[in-house]
Amino acid sequence: MSGFQSRRRFIAGAVCPRCAEMDKIVVDLDSDERECVACGFSEGRPEINVPAEVKTRVNRASARRVETPAEVVKLLDPGAPAASDSDE
Numbered sequence: 001m002s003g004f005q006s007r008r009r010f011i012a013g014a015v016c017p018r019c020a021e022m023d024k025i026v027v028d029l030d031s032d033e034r035e036c037v038a039c040g041f042s043e044g045r046p047e048i049n050v051p052a053e054v055k056t057r058v059n060r061a062s063a064r065r066v067e068t069p070a071e072v073v074k075l076l077d078p079g080a081p082a083a084s085d086s087d088e
């Protein structure tokens with residue numbers, strides 16, 4: 001185990017400022033450098049005051065689609081008692 005391997009992590013939803021690809025930005029956890037795996041864009045540690053909109057832009061259009069089975073389940077209750085109480 002002598003790997004000189006930097007720990008990288010993808011930033012979910014991050015858009016590359018150069019090629020505008022989403023989810024291609026990896027951040028080096030050691031140096032805080034960001035890099036785009038699509039176009040090779042790299043950026044050092046950002047300055048202190050970074051506009052919030054530059055950080056992460058969430059695109060709702062690419063939200064994961066939840067597939068629901070179009071299956072109609074019919075529950076037939078044959079012996080539904082009428083709500084009539086008879087005194088005894």
Ligand SMILES: [Zn+2]
Binds near residue numbers: 016018019021024039
């Ligand atoms: Zn890029």
